[in-house]
Amino acid sequence: MSGGVRTVLIVGGGTAGWMTAAALACKLKGLPVRIRLVESAEIGTVGVGEATVPHIRFFNATLGLDEAEFMRATKATFKLGIEFRNWGRIGDSYIHPFGSYGTSTGGVNFLQLWTRYRLNGGSLSLEEFSLPVQASRLGRFSRPSEDLSSIASTFSYAYQFDASLYARVLRSYAEERGVERYEGKIVEVQRRSDDGWVERVVLEDGSALEADLFVDCSGFRSLLVGQTLGAAFQSWAHWLPCDRAIALPCSGTDELTPYTRATACDAGWIWRIPLQHRTGNGHVYCSAFTDDETAERTLVEQLDGEPLASPNRLRFEAGKRDRQWVANCVAIGLSAGFLEPLESTSIHLIQLAIGRLIEFLPLHGWDPADAAEYNRLMDIEYERIRDFLILHYCATDRSDSPFWDYVRTMPLPDSLEEKIDLFRHRGAVSRYRDGMFLEPSWIAVYVGQNILPQGYDPRADKLSASDLERQIGRVAAGCRFAAQAMPSHWDYLAQLGAAA
Amino acid sequence: MSAARKLIVIGDGVAGALTAAVLARALANTGFEVHLVGTGGEDTSVGPSTMVLTTRPGMARLHRMIGLDDERLVQSAGASFTLGSAWSGWSSVRPTYFVPFGGAGAKLHGVSFHQLAARLRATGQDLRFGDYTAAPMMAQSGRFALPPADPSNPLAELEHGLHLPAREYRAVLLQRATAFGAQHSRTTYDGVEFAPDGSISVVRLADGSRHDAHLVVDASGIERAVVRQVEDMEWQDWSGLLPCNTWVETMQATNAAPPLYSHVEALPTGWRMTVPTQGRAVQLFASSGSADLDPRPGSTVMNAGRLAEPWVGNCVAIGAAAATLDPVHALPLDLVRSALERLLRLLPGTLPASSEAREYNRETIAELDRSRDLAMVAYRLNARSGESFWDSRRAGEVPEELGHKLALYESRGRVSLLDGDLLDEDEWALLFDELGLRPRRYDSIADAIPVEHLQRQFARMRELTITAIRPLPTHGEYLSAIRRSAAA
Numbered sequence A: 001m002s003g004g005v006r007t008v009l010i011v012g013g014g015t016a017g018w019m020t021a022a023a024l025a026c027k028l029k030g031l032p033v034r035i036r037l038v039e040s041a042e043i044g045t046v047g048v049g050e051a052t053v054p055h056i057r058f059f060n061a062t063l064g065l066d067e068a069e070f071m072r073a074t075k076a077t078f079k080l081g082i083e084f085r086n087w088g089r090i091g092d093s094y095i096h097p098f099g100s101y102g103t104s105t106g107g108v109n110f111l112q113l114w115t116r117y118r119l120n121g122g123s124l125s126l127e128e129f130s131l132p133v134q135a136s137r138l139g140r141f142s143r144p145s146e147d148l149s150s151i152a153s154t155f156s157y158a159y160q161f162d163a164s165l166y167a168r169v170l171r172s173y174a175e176e177r178g179v180e181r182y183e184g185k186i187v188e189v190q191r192r193s194d195d196g197w198v199e200r201v202v203l204e205d206g207s208a209l210e211a212d213l214f215v216d217c218s219g220f221r222s223l224l225v226g227q228t229l230g231a232a233f234q235s236w237a238h239w240l241p242c243d244r245a246i247a248l249p250c251s252g253t254d255e256l257t258p259y260t261r262a263t264a265c266d267a268g269w270i271w272r273i274p275l276q277h278r279t280g281n282g283h284v285y286c287s288a289f290t291d292d293e294t295a296e297r298t299l300v301e302q303l304d305g306e307p308l309a310s311p312n313r314l315r316f317e318a319g320k321r322d323r324q325w326v327a328n329c330v331a332i333g334l335s336a337g338f339l340e341p342l343e344s345t346s347i348h349l350i351q352l353a354i355g356r357l358i359e360f361l362p363l364h365g366w367d368p369a370d371a372a373e374y375n376r377l378m379d380i381e382y383e384r385i386r387d388f389l390i391l392h393y394c395a396t397d398r399s400d401s402p403f404w405d406y407v408r409t410m411p412l413p414d415s416l417e418e419k420i421d422l423f424r425h426r427g428a429v430s431r432y433r434d435g436m437f438l439e440p441s442w443i444a445v446y447v448g449q450n451i452l453p454q455g456y457d458p459r460a461d462k463l464s465a466s467d468l469e470r471q472i473g474r475v476a477a478g479c480r481f482a483a484q485a486m487p488s489h490w491d492y493l494a495q496l497g498a499a500a
Numbered sequence B: 001m002s003a004a005r006k007l008i009v010i011g012d013g014v015a016g017a018l019t020a021a022v023l024a025r026a027l028a029n030t031g032f033e034v035h036l037v038g039t040g041g042e043d044t045s046v047g048p049s050t051m052v053l054t055t056r057p058g059m060a061r062l063h064r065m066i067g068l069d070d071e072r073l074v075q076s077a078g079a080s081f082t083l084g085s086a087w088s089g090w091s092s093v094r095p096t097y098f099v100p101f102g103g104a105g106a107k108l109h110g111v112s113f114h115q116l117a118a119r120l121r122a123t124g125q126d127l128r129f130g131d132y133t134a135a136p137m138m139a140q141s142g143r144f145a146l147p148p149a150d151p152s153n154p155l156a157e158l159e160h161g162l163h164l165p166a167r168e169y170r171a172v173l174l175q176r177a178t179a180f181g182a183q184h185s186r187t188t189y190d191g192v193e194f195a196p197d198g199s200i201s202v203v204r205l206a207d208g209s210r211h212d213a214h215l216v217v218d219a220s221g222i223e224r225a226v227v228r229q230v231e232d233m234e235w236q237d238w239s240g241l242l243p244c245n246t247w248v249e250t251m252q253a254t255n256a257a258p259p260l261y262s263h264v265e266a267l268p269t270g271w272r273m274t275v276p277t278q279g280r281a282v283q284l285f286a287s288s289g290s291a292d293l294d295p296r297p298g299s300t301v302m303n304a305g306r307l308a309e310p311w312v313g314n315c316v317a318i319g320a321a322a323a324t325l326d327p328v329h330a331l332p333l334d335l336v337r338s339a340l341e342r343l344l345r346l347l348p349g350t351l352p353a354s355s356e357a358r359e360y361n362r363e364t365i366a367e368l369d370r371s372r373d374l375a376m377v378a379y380r381l382n383a384r385s386g387e388s389f390w391d392s393r394r395a396g397e398v399p400e401e402l403g404h405k406l407a408l409y410e411s412r413g414r415v416s417l418l419d420g421d422l423l424d425e426d427e428w429a430l431l432f433d434e435l436g437l438r439p440r441r442y443d444s445i446a447d448a449i450p451v452e453h454l455q456r457q458f459a460r461m462r463e464l465t466i467t468a469i470r471p472l473p474t475h476g477e478y479l480s481a482i483r484r485s486a487a488a
């Protein structure tokens, strides 16, 4: 064990870099640690990444950001979930909400009651029992109630925001708290001769920045952990074959949807993310099954506003570094791995990595146990999300293009195969300790993509048929009623003082 | 609806009676029948403890489901309250220590108590987790009351279990089971017959009757009455990891009020656990008998291990039939609880149930293996030297997961929580600490809190807890009051 960390250098000033800087500045307040960040205007950031998951609220709350102020500054909107169009079949639409379905009775999950109802000819879809779905369909929003007995407490929410504005907010937050920022392109990484740990990075102008700990937020390049220290990239492209994207913002529409949309196409899918001042759009596709011009045309055809910029083209590969913490370098953000933005998980993974880094920060000396546990925990998160994303592709009846033929028939990870089997058999969701997507999320995608339970928990037979009918009716009416009572998304933003 | 589907529970000891009560309650009016059949042997259904059993805090939920609560069990089953266990003769740091249910202290600014304690220790201050934790303080004072509803009360989070005389507890459970419609057979188990696909088709009873089985639960304890007949049931032996295999129990009557804890004392070739309850105390002696010696008279021989797969076809083993675990941490009954909650979630309406079995086995095996790791900890970290039984426990291999857990804790006081872990981070940390494991480093974030502030908070925590305990009745008074309220 050698001396502990006194200096941290964050390499990169994208979303990952500034989130890390802000969180460290907040959490290490009062500790003798110098935090610096270097970024290169010449290289720039990926400049996409606008949809989030509810966990971001805890991140902001920890920093002490005021919600309305943050939303104004980032032109943010509220997000209740993601609408998936054309995934299970062309013409299908379902919403994966941030919330659960119905309420469980006597230890029996509502899904079980619904399954019994459905197998006996009931026609109401599962969506009818989700308040956030109903609100989304109506374009309404209101924050959840704190009264846990109220149906209005059964959901959560996230934001859709301009990521570069968010980085700006975090940058001023971090700089106000002592983070020193350097501008310049790193041209060389120098390592200690004895153990190969990174000692300093050299910028184009010849100046050098030293640190005890380096956080590699350099994006896809993975400058330190990948390129310098050689952590291998573990590719998941055989399960998640999309490898390109074109991003193209357009002018917004009058109606502001409180959700993100993901529309499946011939060889990928298109996102639509409504912000206050514009709509973010992008086409994620697989270059083996379509070409760039076709992909761009497909995207442009779907825009519901005037393009506001020229198309931004990106290339990537699904997968992660086999070790995200190597020696004295920790990769966070795109340098650690990439999972396509289908479920808006990247910023969440950044947040999670930062939380873990803080927990395992070696301020009191280095020990390989830190990296070992950090890597174990991050691997689990990436793998669980990976399985969840694959589900969106494999659970399909689509056979209208070679892309869909491929993903429909590809071999699956065993872990996923078993999960699907259990759900199809009796509507049960496998339980694990870690992993961000909980039971309601799995249910949303299974059912939304037509993997319907063939059996159910026998305890669901307890209710008499008429009681079941009544309970089903009551829950659906409750959701409908509560959704209708909410203000429109715009009105709520204005009320809150969150409109820019 | 077609003929009732029969859930047949073999073994009418505590594990079987609990299973029958829970299944009958959960499945009333759903077209199932629950049958409970004894095997005639001694009740080893939970494990080596056969005279008195210990519940951990999670049991209250399952008890509530079948209409039982603490008061009722105090009144009708002779239960007493327990806050954990006192240990002597194991640790290097101190001759006795206390492992409560629940963790130590409270978080401050998002930093765990044990990390804060490590920071204070680094300044030279010597402190015991137990001095800032309600359960050991109460256990020592002998005062007890169920936790108050007011969340700001320092005792609000107090966790407790029960010491339950097994025979009386079983009688209460049988009464519950039959009240919920389970049929308790007057005759005993004879055998099973298999369908061509390997599943159990018929359960035969000693009176010659035959019952078509939907699902069979083997709760017959170490006899494994059903499991032994099922072909693919393999056994994983843990005797290299958990040495004790010879168990002797004795009971003494006493008039003294029962302590609020059990006591586990290390002996030169094993240990002795004293579990008090109303009017009596039971001692369980654990030792490692060698194969070529005849076991002591009156002893039970039970090697540690588990079934490779607790659920095969339509047969689910529960309790000691599924796994025999060293009871040093009072885990065996809690494992029955957890298995039952899982079985309820995955109980198949139709057969075959291979999807359910696979998930059940995955979760259960993780839980059994992690419980085994937990049971190993006290042996592994023992500080008795010059005794070959104990010296050899410190050496040798540990399962990879436990090795990782120990290494990470020693490194920085963090606990690597895995699928199947029954304890949370605070509980593990407290156990490790009491056993004398001291992390080399602590959570750096704790340094952001000024030492004086921490000291003040700790002193305050202790003061408030003492003040909250002082007016409570003694355990004996509390038990009497509960008994009187039944009579009234």
Ligand SMILES: Cc1cc2nc3c(=O)[nH]c(=O)nc-3n(C[C@H](O)[C@H](O)[C@H](O)COP(=O)(O)OP(=O)(O)OC[C@H]3O[C@@H](n4cnc5c(N)ncnc54)[C@H](O)[C@@H]3O)c2cc1C
Binding pocket: A011, A012, A013, A014, A015, A016, A017, A038, A039, A040, A041, A043, A044, A045, A046, A047, A048, A049, A050, A051, A052, A163, A184, A185, A186, A187, A217, A218, A219, A220, A221, A223, A245, A247, A282, A314, A316, A332, A333, A334, A335, A341, A344, A345, A346, A347, A348, A350
């Ligand atoms: C098509 C697409 C859509 C996405 N949509 C979402 C979404 O909806 N939701 C979500 O959560 N996530 C989304 N993501 C992911 C999200 O964009 C990223 O996780 C996020 O932007 C973080 O990126 P980063 O900070 O790791 O890397 P980057 O933004 O690439 O930043 C890298 C930084 O490193 C610096 N740098 C690199 N090399 C050097 C060098 N040699 N010297 C100095 N500085 C250097 C750069 O200047 C830059 O500051 C999406 C990603 C893609 C590709």
